[in-house]
Amino acid sequence: MFKNLIKKLRNNKPVKLYRSGWTGQNEAMNSVVRVDELTTISDRITFNPSSYAVIEQTNSNVLKEDKRIEKLPVEVYKEIFTTTPIVDCVSLDKKIELVEKRLRVLKEVGADAHISNEKEALGFLKARTKFKKYVHLFQWETTTDELIENLLKTYKLAKVSLAQYQRNIPAEAIDELEKFSDAYEKCRDDMPILWLIIDDKKDDKGNSKERRKDPILLASSPFGAWWYVLGAWDQEVEVIDDLIYHKK
Secondary structure (H helix, E strand, C coil): CHHHHHHHHHHCCCCCCCCCCCCCCCCCCCCEECCCCCCCCCCCHHHCCCCCHHHHHHHHCCCCCCCCECCCHHHHHHHHCECEECCCCCCHHHHHHHHHHHHHHHHHCCCHHHCHHHHHHHHHHHHHCCHHHHHHHCCCEEECHHHHHHHHHHECEEEEEHHHHHHHCCHHHHHHHHHHHHHHCCCCCCCCCEEEEEECCCCCCCCCCCCCCCCEEEEECCCCCCEEEEEECCCCCHHHHHHHHCCC
16 A cells, blocks of 8 residues: 555656755664653553544644744744654563454454554554564654653644645655655555645645645554654755646
């Protein structure tokens, strides 16, 4: 599925775009700090890449008089970098068995509507059985929901799904997605969650004319509730804008 998405993105490109010289890969994979470890089934709710409500609320609840600082994403993307989380790979078989048992019981009692946390935990745990073998492939910088939320509160930026702006991401972003796809698919069978952080500058009528420019590309980690920062780009997608939006 992920490969099909990348193929679609490449097919949407009328020409090959620019290279920005992105050098944001994490050079200190061994310099880590511990985050909440997955030792129980549902203790990760507040540190969950599927819990987007808080961040989306940040985008929609900005005061009418927007006092956030005007910055392009590429100018502030380093502010969301954090040290790579330690991944707990102890007793994974027992933890997987525990979560699978809880899922079975919840389904048996008709509580299927309340098992999203268990399913997500199970996905992380199964991916962690492959962590030591493939961790070397995940050399991108990492970030968290909290850091992303703070960035959106501080600067005139917005978080949007990649699908909304897939025609406008630079060629280099597709290259990074392809690298991430190769690594992710070795650990999980599902698709990662992909977001862009884009400029949220609006004119006097509330319209945003620069929202396709200079994005930060985020992808959910297969191993736990954090994000990989796949890149940030410092040039405008002028060719696409001219062809698609300005009809040149």
